[in-house]
Amino acid sequence: MVFVRKHLAECGSTNTEALAHLRDGGGPLLLSAARQTAGRGRLGRAWQSDDSALTFSVALPLPAELDLSGLSLAVGCSVADVLDPAGQRIRLKWPNDLFLDGAKLGGILIEAVPLPAQLRGVVIGIGINLLPLPPEADRSAFASGHAALQALDPAATAQATLDRLAPALQGLLADFRTLGFGPWQLAFSRRDLAAGQRVRVGERTGIARGVSTRGELLLDTDAGMAIVSAGELSLRLETSP
Incomplete structure (x- = not known):
């Protein structure tokens, strides 16, 4: 190529x-x-x-x-x-x-x-x-x-x-x-800038735990581990203004 x-x-x-x-x-x-x-x-x-x-x-x-x-x-x-x-x-x-x-x-x-x-x-x-x-x-x-x-x-x-x-x-x-x-x-x-930090993705918050083998965000929430695909989502660090 x-x-x-x-x-x-x-x-x-x-x-x-x-x-x-x-x-x-x-x-x-x-x-x-x-x-x-x-x-x-x-x-x-x-x-x-x-x-x-x-x-x-x-x-x-x-x-x-x-x-x-x-x-x-x-x-x-x-x-x-x-x-x-x-x-x-x-x-x-x-x-x-x-x-x-x-x-x-x-x-x-x-x-x-x-x-x-x-x-x-x-x-x-x-x-x-x-x-x-x-x-x-x-x-x-x-x-x-x-x-x-x-x-x-x-x-x-x-x-x-x-x-x-x-x-x-x-x-x-x-x-x-x-x-x-x-x-x-x-x-x-x-x-990974967000690893181990509390973050917000859309309406969900949790601790960022890295990504899957497909690049999906692993979000440790109060309800359990959520797998978030990129799509049209945006991640903001909770400590950001």
Whole structure:
């Protein structure tokens, strides 16, 4: 599996462009953009990006029957291992966020579209903050804080970071296609931001006890252990404002 790489100076959303590419019969693609004017995150949240962040999407056709459970967690593990190989500073918050030193560094958005011949087009959108916020920025807009990759790697640029991530993600997707999430369960547990903490997921609260072999959140509630799939749920640490 070889990805064609394409870079745009500006687009609405790399995920939107990548989904259209797959609908038109295109093959594996890694699409980056210097600026997004209509980017989006989970739960329909809109956001824009510029050269202060790295934004890109990986697109590929996969068998329709392939279980994508846990894919966002496996992608997060792969990204974190490249950027923080010592495993000391980047943590993962279920189901799709990367945190650096306790503040949000980036996020992952996975979307899919049905294709002919029993295939499904899968697009993985990734956004990573590169630069710190300017002094005049309204920090109240960042409920989970704002972390920049240059705090970890002062020389980090969008191109250099993408060059490091691309081969790792290509290998991850080849492995996930045959192995599913299971092999990444332990890797996620080592970076699990919420492990052992009281959290809220939708209307439920409990102690986060890691994830299953399918990437589902294990939530220890007063009524017993609940298994929560990612879907459209959002996890907030009870200690967060």
